[in-house]
Amino acid sequence: MASYEPKKNSEIRIFESSDEMATDLAEYISQVSEISVKERGYFAIALSGGPLVSFLRKLCDAPYNKTLDWSKWYIFWSDERAVAKNHADSNYKLTKEGFLSKVPILSSHVYSINDNATVEDAATDYEFVIRQLVKVRTIGVSESTDCPKFDLILLGMGSDGHVASLFPNHQALELKDDWVTYITDSPQPPPERITFTLPVINSASNIAILATGVDKATAVHLAVSDSSDGPDTSASLPAHMVQPTDGKLVWFLDKAAASSLDTSDGAYQQHREY
Ligand SMILES: O=C(O)[C@H](O)[C@@H](O)[C@H](O)[C@H](O)COP(=O)(O)O
Numbered sequence: 094m095a096s097y098e099p100k101k102n103s104e105i106r107i108f109e110s111s112d113e114m115a116t117d118l119a120e121y122i123s124q125v126s127e128i129s130v131k132e133r134g135y136f137a138i139a140l141s142g143g144p145l146v147s148f149l150r151k152l153c154d155a156p157y158n159k160t161l162d163w164s165k166w167y168i169f170w171s172d173e174r175a176v177a178k179n180h181a182d183s184n185y186k187l188t189k190e191g192f193l194s195k196v197p198i199l200s201s202h203v204y205s206i207n208d209n210a211t212v213e214d215a216a217t218d219y220e221f222v223i224r225q226l227v228k229v230r231t232i233g234v235s236e237s238t239d240c241p242k243f244d245l246i247l248l249g250m251g252s253d254g255h256v257a258s259l260f261p262n263h264q265a266l267e268l269k270d271d272w273v274t275y276i277t278d279s280p281q282p283p284p285e286r287i288t289f290t291l292p293v294i295n296s297a298s299n300i301a302i303l304a305t306g307v308d309k310a311t312a313v314h315l316a317v318s319d320s321s322d323g324p325d326t327s328a329s330l331p332a333h334m335v336q337p338t339d340g341k342l343v344w345f346l347d348k349a350a351a352s353s354l355d356t357s358d359g360a361y362q363q364h365r366e367y
Pocket residue numbers: 141142143144145249250251252257258281282305306
């Protein structure tokens with residue numbers, strides 16, 4: 094793995110293989126969870142759908158299945174598709190089958206999004222649930238933004254640069270006060286989705302964005318570039334708007350997704366290679 098620190102509070106990790114990436118991701122999540130449990134007594138993690146879930150596979154194996162304090166884990170979703178929980182498109186179903194059914198997380202700690210309401214009501218309900226858990230500090234709170242401060246938010250990224258269900262140039266990107274919102278016009282099916290807003294994503298203690306494949310190379314390149322260098326591509330590239338307020342952002346990339354990054358001439362400060 095090669096690791097770079099392009100700017101303060103962010104790091105880029107580049108992997109030779111998907112196996113190496115899954116191994117490092119498991120170690121990263123394990124470390125973040127241990128720190129959170131030690132500092133707060135809880136580990137509140139928000140997941141997304143897509144290929145990301147399969148990258149959690151190493152957490153289901155030794156040593157993590159035995160060493161992690163699973164009873165302190167609380168699971169949330171940064172986005173969900175408005176389909177029934179047993180539908181093939183459900184992020185909940187994907188996560189349940191690929192991860193939750195394989196580790197001893199308490200089912201009462203799994204906060205899935207209501208699939209039995211309109212998207213609007215499901216978004217309102219989910220924000221309410223999060224507000225209750227912030228009140229009792231199962232989820233932390235950001236002193237700078239008053240938003241929930243998830244210990245970790247894991248995101249995938251589409252080749253268009255979307256993260257969670259925040260798509261390029263969508264008005265949902267502009268929301269400042271809502272924590273959870275809904276869209277009915279997703280450019281990718283299904284059209285109706287529920288999603289965290291940017292203020293919530295950016296208030297997290299830790300954010301990890303996973304991207305694999307050459308189709309992500311341009312979006313990755315633009316997302317990690319400093320916007321002061323050129324035209325502001327922000328709204329057309331939601332991943333570029335992921336900028337932690339007080340936390341840390343780590344990119345997990347395979348070589349193909351990193352192939353447009355100029356990592357050779359000191360553009361990024363490399364601090365570790367093994
Ligand atoms: O929102 C969705 O419908 C997608 O599932 C999406 O969130 C996915 O995670 C990314 O598009 C990355 O997926 P790929 O790496 O397969 O492009």
